Amino acid sequence: MSDERDYEGFLRSRREEILERVAEAARRSGREPGEVGALAVSKTVGPEEVLLARRAGWDAFGENRPQELGRKLAALADEPEMAGVRFDMIGNLQKNKINQVIGRVSLIHSISSAHLAEAVSTRCEARGIVADVLLEVNVSGEASKSGLSPDEARSGAEAMAALPGIRVVGLMTMAPAGDADAARRTFSGLRELACELRARTGLPLETLSCGMSDDFEVAVEEGSTLVRLGRCVFDQGYALM
C-alpha cells in the first residue's frame, strides 16, 4: 500500500512538472497553455498504474495496441474514477483490428494510408458512427517510420476527409529519436503541412499530435496541440532534462 502511495505521489508531482513545462513552451510559442493537451501513454504499464495515474490527475491515455487497449478498458470498466476518462489509439492499426478500436477511443492518431482511412470509414459506417482521426505523416522521411509521405497527404487529404465514417481533425507525426534539431524540423514541417492542407481543403485540422518524452517541449514550441508522453509520466528512472 505504501509503495502504491509513493508511486501515486511520484505520478502527481511528475505530472505537475510536465504540465508546467508544457505551459512554458506554449507561452514561448505565443499560445495559451490551455491550447495544448497531453496524453499519458500507458502502453508499458498495467491497469493498476493507469488507475493511480488517474488519481494523480491524468484524464487522457494513449495505447498503441488494440488488444492491450481492450484489456485495459475491460479491467477498468467498473472503476467509478475512470468515468469520462479518454483513451486514444496512437499505434499502428492493422485492418483486422479496426473493430477492436472504433467506438472505444476518442481519437485514432495513426491513419497511415488512404487504404486504412477507407477501411476505418467503412467499418464505422457499418456501425453507424463517425470516428475522429488524425493523418499520420512521415515528415522526417525515415524509412523506419510509418505514415503518409507529405506528398501523399497533399494529394489524398481531401478524399480522405470526404469519407463518411471518419472526421479528419488533424495530423500526427513522430520525430527522429535523439536529435533535437531534426525533431524541431519535423515538428515545424508538420505545422507547415497543416497550414498548407488547411488552405487546400478548407478543413480546420486543429489537432497536431506530436512530441514524446524526449522532445515534447520542442514540439510545443513548434505548434503541437497534443503531446503523447509515456516514459516521462510513468517511469521513475526517467530524468526530465
Ligand SMILES: *Cc1c(COP(=O)(O)O)cnc(C)c1O
Ligand atoms: C510509446 C509512444 C509514445 C510515448 O513515447 P515516450 O518516449 O515513452 O514518451 C508516443 N507516441 C507513440 C506513437 C508511441 O508508440
